[in-house]
Amino acid sequence: MTQCPTCDAGVTPNALIVGEIFSCPDCGTELEVLGTAPFSVQCAPKEAEDWGE
Amino acid sequence: MSNGFRLGLFYTIVRPEEKALLAAAERRSLAMVRLPDDEMVFGFERGTLEVDGILNRSVSHSRALYAGHYFEHYGIPAINPPDVLERAGDKILASLRLSARGIPTPRTVVALTPESALKALDTIGYPAVLKPPVGSWGRLMAKVNDRESAEQILEHKGALTSPVHSIFYIQEYVPKPDRDLRVFVVGDRVVGAMLRRSESWRTNAARGASVAPLPVTPELAELSLKAADAMGGGILAVDLMEAPGGLVVHEVNPTPEFKALQAATGVDIADTILDYARERWHR
Structure with missing residues (x-):
């Protein structure tokens, strides 16, 4: 368990891997997994103009 | 491998x-x-x-x-x-390649200043579609309904700082059904295809379009493989629209997402990509 950097809600790893993006279940902020042991997150990188497929 | x-x-x-x-x-x-x-x-x-x-x-x-x-x-x-x-990652370069190969695409022009873009929009006719040359997921695309909207949108574009917004990629608006077609090409074969349906004119899965599996007709396969080949081949997602005169290719994506396609078709795209890498590198 760790805290969402935006809303401070508790977030828990659920089959997540390092680098994976997921939404905070409380506020919806996109978070990126920094580590799994211990579990840590940061706000996901902001989408840039040249991002795409 | x-x-x-x-x-x-x-x-x-x-x-x-x-x-x-x-x-x-x-x-x-x-x-x-x-x-x-x-x-x-x-x-x-x-x-x-x-x-x-x-x-x-x-x-x-x-x-x-x-x-x-x-x-x-x-x-x-x-x-x-x-x-x-x-x-493939630059819509202007992609359009040039598609055109050189005789692959049908929406009518497209490029302008290098806001003033010439306005003239180009008048030439293409309204409604038209204005896209950034680089980028996807339908981001910062605009459907330009008339000259008044064109003037306003171009003014807003001028306020954006990225150089990519000072080059104008302008396409005719294709009156298509509420869907477009995505075909996933790996090497010399089509591995899956889907329909992307949306009430919005932008039918990107990233924008919430619903998806459904699409049977691959010989015409669809041939056109998609030609479009992929025009980019140099590899792993590419070809986007097509059903224009009144037939299928047109409007985009070829060189780093394609495949979650939606995998869900729609049941094809294991990740495995297919690794198989292709193995074939290419003979290990």
């Missing part, structure tokens, strides 16, 4: 696609080395990157392109190679 072969995964963020590729590699005991694009530094010296091949999956066109040139410099084969990323 598993006997000592080390496959690099160059990426920005781990989306379901990258997660699927990592899982597929693990299933076949293939060493997949993570290469996050925000941590890498590229020098001229060769031999510092200890991988035998790379899947270039960076979501940033610029990062993918420059890194791709370095991979080439290092003698490490990559899918897709930088020339393919360059052509």
Whole structure:
């Protein structure tokens, strides 16, 4: 368990891997997994103009 | 490809696609080395990157392109190679290639200033579609309904600082059904296709379009393979529309997402990509 950097809600790893993006279940902020042991997150990188497929 | 072969995964963020590729590699005991694009530094010296091949999956066109040139410099084969990323990742270059190969596309013009863009829009006719030359997911695209909207949209574009917004890629608005077609090409074959349906004129899955499997007709396969080949081949997602005069290709995506396609078709795209890498690199 760790805290969402935006809303401070508790977030828990659920089959997540390092680098994976997921939404905070409380506020919806996109978070990126920094580590799994211990579990840590940061706000996901902001989408840039040249991002795409 | 598993006997000592080390496959690099160059990426920005781990989306379901990258997660699927990592899982597929693990299933076949293939060493997949993570290469996050925000941590890498590229020098001229060769031999510092200890991988035998790379899947270039960076979501940033610029990062993918420059890194791709370095991979080439290092003698490490990559899918897709930088020339393919360059052509397909830039709508202007892609349109030029499609046109040169005689592949039907929406009528398209390019203008280099807001003033000439206004003239170009008048020429194309309203409604028209204004797209940034680089970028996808339908971001910052505009449907321009009339001259008044054109003037306002161009003024807003002028306020954006990225140089990409000072070049204007203008397309006729194609009166299509509420859907477009996406065909996933791997090498010389089509591995899956889907319909993307939306009430919005933008039918990107990233914008919430619903998807459904699409049977691949010989015409659809032929056109998609030609479009992929025009970019140089590899792993490409070809987007098409059903225009009144027949199918037109409007985009070819060089670092395609496939979560929606995999869900719609049941095809294991990650496995297919690893099979293709194995075939290409003969291990």
